[in-house]
Amino acid sequence: MHPLCKTRTRIEKANLMSSPVFPDTTTGAVAHDRLRALGVASLLVPGDAGYPAAIAGFNLRVAHRPDLVVAASSAADIAHAVRVAGELDLSVTVLGLGHGIQRVVDGGILITTTGLASVTVDPGQRTARVGAGTQWQAVLDAATPHGLAPLCGSSPLVGVVGYLLGGGVGPVARSYGFAADHVRELEVVTGTGDIVRADPTTDPELFWALRGGKHGLGIVTEVVLDLVPLATVFAGGLFFPASQARAVLQTWAEWSATVSDSVTTSVAVLRLPPLPHLPEPLRGQTVVHVRVAIVTDDADAAERIVAPLRAVGPRLIDAVTELPYAQIAMVHQDPTEPMPIVEGGALLSDLDADAVDALLAAAGPQADVPLVMVELRRLGGALGREPRHPNAVPGRDAAYSVFVIGAPVPELFPVLPGIIRGVLAALTPWRSPRSLPNFLGSANVAADYRGAWDPETRARLDAVRAAVDPRGVFGFDPEGVN
Numbered sequence: 001m002h003p004l005c006k007t008r009t010r011i012e013k014a015n016l017m018s019s020p021v022f023p024d025t026t027t028g029a030v031a032h033d034r035l036r037a038l039g040v041a042s043l044l045v046p047g048d049a050g051y052p053a054a055i056a057g058f059n060l061r062v063a064h065r066p067d068l069v070v071a072a073s074s075a076a077d078i079a080h081a082v083r084v085a086g087e088l089d090l091s092v093t094v095l096g097l098g099h100g101i102q103r104v105v106d107g108g109i110l111i112t113t114t115g116l117a118s119v120t121v122d123p124g125q126r127t128a129r130v131g132a133g134t135q136w137q138a139v140l141d142a143a144t145p146h147g148l149a150p151l152c153g154s155s156p157l158v159g160v161v162g163y164l165l166g167g168g169v170g171p172v173a174r175s176y177g178f179a180a181d182h183v184r185e186l187e188v189v190t191g192t193g194d195i196v197r198a199d200p201t202t203d204p205e206l207f208w209a210l211r212g213g214k215h216g217l218g219i220v221t222e223v224v225l226d227l228v229p230l231a232t233v234f235a236g237g238l239f240f241p242a243s244q245a246r247a248v249l250q251t252w253a254e255w256s257a258t259v260s261d262s263v264t265t266s267v268a269v270l271r272l273p274p275l276p277h278l279p280e281p282l283r284g285q286t287v288v289h290v291r292v293a294i295v296t297d298d299a300d301a302a303e304r305i306v307a308p309l310r311a312v313g314p315r316l317i318d319a320v321t322e323l324p325y326a327q328i329a330m331v332h333q334d335p336t337e338p339m340p341i342v343e344g345g346a347l348l349s350d351l352d353a354d355a356v357d358a359l360l361a362a363a364g365p366q367a368d369v370p371l372v373m374v375e376l377r378r379l380g381g382a383l384g385r386e387p388r389h390p391n392a393v394p395g396r397d398a399a400y401s402v403f404v405i406g407a408p409v410p411e412l413f414p415v416l417p418g419i420i421r422g423v424l425a426a427l428t429p430w431r432s433p434r435s436l437p438n439f440l441g442s443a444n445v446a447a448d449y450r451g452a453w454d455p456e457t458r459a460r461l462d463a464v465r466a467a468v469d470p471r472g473v474f475g476f477d478p479e480g481v482n
Ligand SMILES: Cc1cc2nc3c(=O)[nH]c(=O)nc-3n(C[C@H](O)[C@H](O)[C@H](O)COP(=O)(O)OP(=O)(O)OC[C@H]3O[C@@H](n4cnc5c(N)ncnc54)[C@H](O)[C@@H]3O)c2cc1C
Pocket: 057, 058, 094, 095, 096, 097, 098, 099, 100, 101, 102, 113, 132, 133, 152, 153, 154, 155, 157, 158, 159, 160, 161, 162, 163, 164, 165, 166, 167, 168, 169, 170, 171, 214, 215, 216, 218, 219, 220, 221, 334, 335, 438, 439, 482
């Protein structure tokens, strides 16, 4: 573990969430008055008591400074805000739960969506109607009592809409595909302030683009998504000591290449801080965390599938067992407290023994790098198959994803992107040219963003963006973070 990680594990949130210099509020004040006259109730400008809390997301590294916050409580609020922004030549950015936004909003209007959060489950249709600003946890809470599962990601605290727009790779993804493949319809505010619906028959092109195109395609106010009939999984995590890293990763790489589509799995080298809430064997340790989720009713068969992993050696913690889907967060055990994140990701076409050794040399337990997580996820299975209504999700032919998160230490922020790029560069021979938008971060370079989609898909997405947002109100940056 890097020395700074040991000594600085707690982050001073106040320093990161407030800015000493607020932007000029003149334009924000004009927008404020116009929106107030239009009946938009919840408006915040710099200096208002609720302003810092409204703009704070999960990633504390990103400290926004908008001229005006529109805390939307309806699609109409958002439509008014977009129209007024267009009239005043202000940019518009949308904030969900703040897990993924990379661009620091400096000026303009920031629309927050948690006021639209809602979930209605239709058990007969096996669908959920979900408002923007909703966390996956709320959908889990509403769906799992009916034996139905939403295809959430590793952390149920992530926002539903941001996750879906970027594809969405969850703990049972190899069985069911991308979460975006299971979206039935979306309601969207366009760059001209129109409220439109996108489904396979109404605006099919926008429907195609929103599911995987991620940015600059409008502000989604509501989605209808399919739930899958899944009450339990055989799932959880195996924690191995750092001394076993090479054996675990090499075994996992071989094993994960052969497992059936019923098995979704990932592995991460974690450099854990000495926090009191962590179980004692993990506290302050570097460990290897293998995650498994098997869609089956046959516990004996599942035990046999996991056996080669257990055979590697003693585990610090072994918690792979039959799990109610309501507890799916136990598979990854992602952090739940907001933290500053510097991250970067890539897709791999292959993961052979040399690739594992290259990754271990760059970021394994022996490498002196300030990284909290280096994660490999096995893709393929249903992720590789186009859904009934094709969408813009890239990277379907990739075999693995790699995702790297730096230590949450502000003093290291200037150097972390270079260190993360170094880890990704070590995997160059195995890299796919494509990327998953949800796994691109501030350490990725413009070429990663540009190349996420193949040229044809990218051109098609740009055509939809031009139609949806002819004035460029959403400020989509084709070269970088959004
Ligand atoms: C701890 C953690 C675990 C994660 N696990 C996974 C995982 O397992 N699988 C996976 O695929 N991803 C995962 N992600 C990535 C996550 O899915 C994306 O970052 C997602 O965009 C987060 O959405 P949000 O609302 O929380 O974030 P925000 O930062 O609020 O939004 C991110 C972006 O989504 C878009 N967006 C959000 N709301 C709207 C809206 N209403 N209309 C239009 N655009 C909108 C915007 O472009 C915005 O910049 C994880 C991220 C974290 C931090």
